[in-house]
Amino acid sequence: MKGLCSSDETIDVYLLYLGGIMGTTQSLANWVVSAQSGDIPEKAYEQAKKSILDYLGTTIQGSTTPLGKIMIDYSREQGGSSQARIIATDIVTTSANAAFANGAMGHAEDFDDLGGVGGHPAVALTPTVLALAEELNLSGKEMLSAWAVGYEVGTRLSANLHPDRDWHPTAIFGTMASAVAASKLLGLDEWKTRMALGIAGSEAAGLRRNFGTMTKPFHPGNAGRSGVVAAKLASRGYTSDPDIIEGRQGYADNFGGPKCNLPAVSQFLGDFYFLASQGTRIKPWPCCGGNHQTLTGLLELIHKYEINPNDINSVEHIGPGVPGLGALIRSEVGEGLEGKFCLEYNIGAAIIDKKVDLNTFKDSRSDDGDIQKFMKKVTRSQNPDVSLRHAHIEDGNPSARLRVKMNDGSDYDVELGVAHHLTGSEVTDKFKITAGHIFGDSEINQVIDVVGSLETLDSARTLMDLVTL
Numbered sequence: 001m002k003g004l005c006s007s008d009e010t011i012d013v014y015l016l017y018l019g020g021i022m023g024t025t026q027s028l029a030n031w032v033v034s035a036q037s038g039d040i041p042e043k044a045y046e047q048a049k050k051s052i053l054d055y056l057g058t059t060i061q062g063s064t065t066p067l068g069k070i071m072i073d074y075s076r077e078q079g080g081s082s083q084a085r086i087i088a089t090d091i092v093t094t095s096a097n098a099a100f101a102n103g104a105m106g107h108a109e110d111f112d113d114l115g116g117v118g119g120h121p122a123v124a125l126t127p128t129v130l131a132l133a134e135e136l137n138l139s140g141k142e143m144l145s146a147w148a149v150g151y152e153v154g155t156r157l158s159a160n161l162h163p164d165r166d167w168h169p170t171a172i173f174g175t176m177a178s179a180v181a182a183s184k185l186l187g188l189d190e191w192k193t194r195m196a197l198g199i200a201g202s203e204a205a206g207l208r209r210n211f212g213t214m215t216k217p218f219h220p221g222n223a224g225r226s227g228v229v230a231a232k233l234a235s236r237g238y239t240s241d242p243d244i245i246e247g248r249q250g251y252a253d254n255f256g257g258p259k260c261n262l263p264a265v266s267q268f269l270g271d272f273y274f275l276a277s278q279g280t281r282i283k284p285w286p287c288c289g290g291n292h293q294t295l296t297g298l299l300e301l302i303h304k305y306e307i308n309p310n311d312i313n314s315v316e317h318i319g320p321g322v323p324g325l326g327a328l329i330r331s332e333v334g335e336g337l338e339g340k341f342c343l344e345y346n347i348g349a350a351i352i353d354k355k356v357d358l359n360t361f362k363d364s365r366s367d368d369g370d371i372q373k374f375m376k377k378v379t380r381s382q383n384p385d386v387s388l389r390h391a392h393i394e395d396g397n398p399s400a401r402l403r404v405k406m407n408d409g410s411d412y413d414v415e416l417g418v419a420h421h422l423t424g425s426e427v428t429d430k431f432k433i434t435a436g437h438i439f440g441d442s443e444i445n446q447v448i449d450v451v452g453s454l455e456t457l458d459s460a461r462t463l464m465d466l467v468t469l
Contacts, residue, residue: 032180061435071105084097088468102224116155118172141456154180165257170220171220205219212329283421286361288327289419295420299356312351333371346360347374451463
């Protein structure tokens with residue numbers, strides 16, 4: 001009997017669904033194999049190229065961080081067959097090792113994109129696609145197709161499993177997305193793609209407890225490496241359970257929550273593309289995306305009224321979630337990395353410095369103490385309306401607000417709306433800054449041009465030539 005991660009109300013529908021021709025894993029694998037590059041909407045490709053460019057910049061910048069230096073040293077020690085290169089270095093190693101290092105460095109500052117695949121699509125997919133496309137000397141069009149197909153599967157899983165435990169979504173869904181992209185690039189048939197998904201299901205892992213440490217970036221790195229390993233093993237006949245997603249004691253049973261809806265995972269598959277309809281979002285600030293709604297409204301308030309931090313008595317953040325749950329798990333900050341996952345720290349930095357950037361999360365800034373002193377003025381609370389809702393709709397209200405109370409008795413009540421994300425030339429401007437940590441204007445402009453017309457690129461090696469030393 002198959003697993004029953006759906007709620008009791010949908011069990012009958014779910015069993016009827018399973019009585020059809022294909023289960024979830026087979027349906028996904030069948031689509032992955034049959035999907036042609038021409039089937040994927042042009043808008044999906046444009047979104048992928050935007051995220052790939054942003055990813056390359058965050059990886060180049062990430063190579064200069066303490067995490068990046070450790071990863072480079074570790075990768076050089078590992079050696080291995082000369083299959084793929086590590087970005088911003090002269091290291092040539094196995095495609096699995098390259099995907100691991102490039103994935104971890106791309107997430108070093110938590111500055112990479114937001115969107116499907118559990119949260120950070122580019123850092124889960126691009127390292128896999130680049131590594132295998134370089135090893136196999138594949139075209140830009142093949143890279144984009146694999147990226148888009150992997151995105152679709154990873155996003156469908158993340159949108160419908162609704163985990164109720166503290167897994168890192170990018171880690172558990174990114175591993176499956178990476179395995180799909182790798183299977184597509186390796187040209188696996190339906191059965192072997194199912195095997196790759198089965199292997200990847202046992203590789204998927206990542207705990208939120210590690211947010212604010214170097215191990216959070218380890219998660220997407222491991223997802224990329226795991227996808228490559230899963231697909232390569234499957235290509236050689238390595239076996240796994242063919243129904244890993246829907247099977248009892250399988251992926252959905254372990255990672256799905258009470259609101260898990262398996263039938264929806266493959267619904268309208270091939271007719272509706274999440275990548276084209278919802279797209280990816282490019283971060284303006286190098287911190288957890290959970291801060292961005294607050295920073296958008298707060299920075300606008302500060303600049304509009306020129307608020308002096310010394311004149312503030314208290315700041316209350318009122319949101320839909322239970323304080324302390326979710327990604328913003330840090331209430332104290334001992335080093336800069338932890339500040340990326342602390343709402344109070346971000347609020348304090350924005351008010352005191354009137355900006356949030358890479359310097360905000362350096363140890364030297366967090367050690368100054370002024371932000372941490374201001375953090376004591378900040379409190380979090382749950383919107384009482386949301387707390388009174390029934391469980392099945394309590395997460396349907398994203399509204400939040402800030403109440404800034406001044407020493408003179410006045411206050412500002414700020415309704416927090418949609419978070420700001422970069423668009424158009426802002427995306428390339430950000431890339432010029434992040435890539436500028438290592439490369440000059442000429443190389444940077446070449447990368448922008450190549451990624452912008454990636455579908456016409458004959459070989460992935462041309463792109464890697466531009467982002468390696």
